[in-house]
Amino acid sequence: MDIPFEDLARLLANMSGSEGRELLESISMQRYRLSRPVIGLIVLAYSLVFLLCVIGNILVLIVVIRTPRTRTITNYFILNLTISDLLVGIFCVPFTLVNHIFTENQFGDGLCKFTPLIQGVAIGASVFTLTAIALDRHRLIIHPTERKLTVKEAFGIITAIWIFSLTIMIPQVFIRRDEVIMILGHGMHICGEFWPSVEAKQIYSGFLFVLCYMGPLLLNACLYVKIGLTLWYKKPVVKTPMAAADAKKKRRVVKMLIMIVSHFALSWLPLYTCWMLDDFNALSVSHSETMHDYVYPAAHWLAFTNSVVNPIVYGYFNNHLRENFKNVISMKTVNNSTMNKTRETL
Template identity: 50%
Template sequence: MNFSDHSVHECPTMESTGLEDYIPDMNETGLNDSLVENIPIPKYKQSMYIIVIFVVIYVVVFLLCIVGNLVVCCIIARTATLRDVTHSFILNLAVSDLLVGVFCIPFTLVGHIFTENYLGDVMCKLSPMLQGMSVATSVFTLTAIAFDRYCVIVHPTRDRLTVRQAVYLIIAIWVVAAIIMSPQAFVRRDESFQIGELTLSVCGEFWPSPLLRKAYSAFLFVVCYAAPVLINTFLYGRTGFKLWMTKSAAAPKACSNQTEQRSRIIKMMVIIVAVFAITWMPLYCCWLLEDFGQLTHSQSEILHNYIYPIAHVMAFANSAVDPFIYGLYSSNLRSRVTEICGKQKTKGNPLARNNNNAEKRTPAIVHKPQSFPMDIPGVAAN
């Protein structure tokens, strides 16, 4: 499966590289070579108005993704109290989302705008593979968190994961994700096509057979989307039911802070899983539609030039939204952000800094209580 665009399919022919979108009905009309040479191939896939809209949306998502996930990574890395199992997994999610922002968003945008590949063979292989690894890592990490919460709440007598074990599990997740996405490095490459006097470079997938491409697409859909979403739904359903039963059986004042904190974490992770399922569904539908659907030329052109860019930016928006969900539901992260912002504000404000220093240096002054007039019989007032 192509994690940037399925514009190139199983064999390196002109009809399978997406060029048929710009030379319509080439085989049906029986155009000869001289006519093909005279057909201009546009530099851009969309009009300038549409390109500007795509660029603005992608830039906004890119900035939110980079800034938000950098903040989450720095806070968790610098705060000793956040170095637990759950926040180790959240840190891994932030790192994978950060990789999506750095290596996938800008290069995917360029690929959607220009007809020709300007990124070279290295990025043709690297960008889709890194995106696939990040997505697989994210969904596997979400499943690991769901399983950890399930064991802690539903089976509290079992030994829970330690931080060291969580780190080993994170490393294993990245290794498995790399193995799953490794075919991208072999089937994707930059190919040059000679059309008259014009040489056109195209980045795409070149599979030995259509059957292998379809089998790999179906495999990724099941392993990296359908199965994890179903497993997470089951685990959080059982965990949420257990929490609800615990609260219902206890008196109102007996609900401990630990139970409330667990409930808040469950809500946060359920929302993250739901957002992942919703934002990535359109892109998976596009991949499956192209691999298994019988699309006409006009339908394929609309899919590549307009639907794919929208589906991709929706998927990338998942990486930009996650940090804000962390901040909304994690009181530890939110309080830490407030604390850091307060320190930076004080550091940049000399007056506030001087006031704070003065408060620290000034000893407490005990005022003598004022005397009140007293009318005592037999005593004349002075």
């Protein structure tokens, strides 16, 4: 979905002779899509995101695994979110960076299919996990007398999330491929989406936009508005210090989750906008070229920062998690007394 050169070729065919030939020559003769200063800037930006994403999410995994008493249902979902963020950092950031630098595909047909599939599955797992957390919080806070999820049920939901995410992204394997396109007698390896029809492409793109972005965000917004109104305005039946502390902890958790969902919405919005403009042919050839060369690198980078911010948010909203971060970084062993005190959920 990220570099639909077949659409560009189709549009080029409809351009005037001199204009089309000038652009074709520019594409076919350039090895790099961007100037060297711009390449240096995006390499630095993407490298920073890659390092922070991998280090931050590995720290979250280590900290939660090393503190058994934090293994609550919410934490299992957040661990799942951390794994999806880690996949984005490892499999998406480096390959996307290379694709934005070079004019031709550098990775062959296998990675042309595999990388967008992993990215799509990771994104789907993230947004569906956020929705599962919102639904779980809603049930615990709005209907506190209902039975809580068991660990087995939580793992069942997590497994279903990954299977469903993989299922809806499978078409990427069949419509993406590396093809050699002849431009002015020069063969170029292009990794792109090759749909049987424009309508099929638009239907699938609209389906993913609603299912993986707009739909879950609207549902999450409704759930958290209801949760927020309940926590902030509903008075406890019995006023005790313990009840007040519990309410404060719930508010803190909800604030953290709202921040995570809000950042997901804002960081991925530019990239989804680019995809929609591309897939529904809303841009001219010159505007499309500008968007692919300059807007897409920035939009992808902003989307990937979502996988960096989540661990930071976890640490900010959880004092014990922050302390354990320090212990892991300094390579100190967490003593038993600290572990016994680490009872808060994320």
